[in-house]
Amino acid sequence: MTKVIGEDISIWTLTIEEPGVDFLKSKKQLSEFRMLFRLLLNEIKFKHGQEIEINIFPAAPAAIIVEMGRVWMSKADLPLKVFDQNHKKNGFQYALTIQ
Numbered sequence: 001m002t003k004v005i006g007e008d009i010s011i012w013t014l015t016i017e018e019p020g021v022d023f024l025k026s027k028k029q030l031s032e033f034r035m036l037f038r039l040l041l042n043e044i045k046f047k048h049g050q051e052i053e054i055n056i057f058p059a060a061p062a063a064i065i066v067e068m069g070r071v072w073m074s075k076a077d078l079p080l081k082v083f084d085q086n087h088k089k090n091g092f093q094y095a096l097t098i099q
Helices: 027-048 062-071
Strands: 054-056 080-086 091-098
Parallel strands (some): 054 080
16 A cells, blocks of 8 residues: 555554455345444544545455445545556556545
């Protein structure tokens, strides 16, 4: 992350105890993630104000990424600047901004 956006950053992480490609097994887990991500968006905005954008470096199944988009509210939340891991370029690359 710091290679891409610099050292002067605040890092917030939402993870699980044992990450893996097959951890998501139920709708309940997806619902719990949705609730936690909503709280995280609110907490970041409260701590850092409304004049920033949130840089997202996702490492999650597609269903989780879709839920992130469903939870995010265009008129209430900070913009999300999404980065994608690119193995050919040996790191994360900017993909898109959701505003």
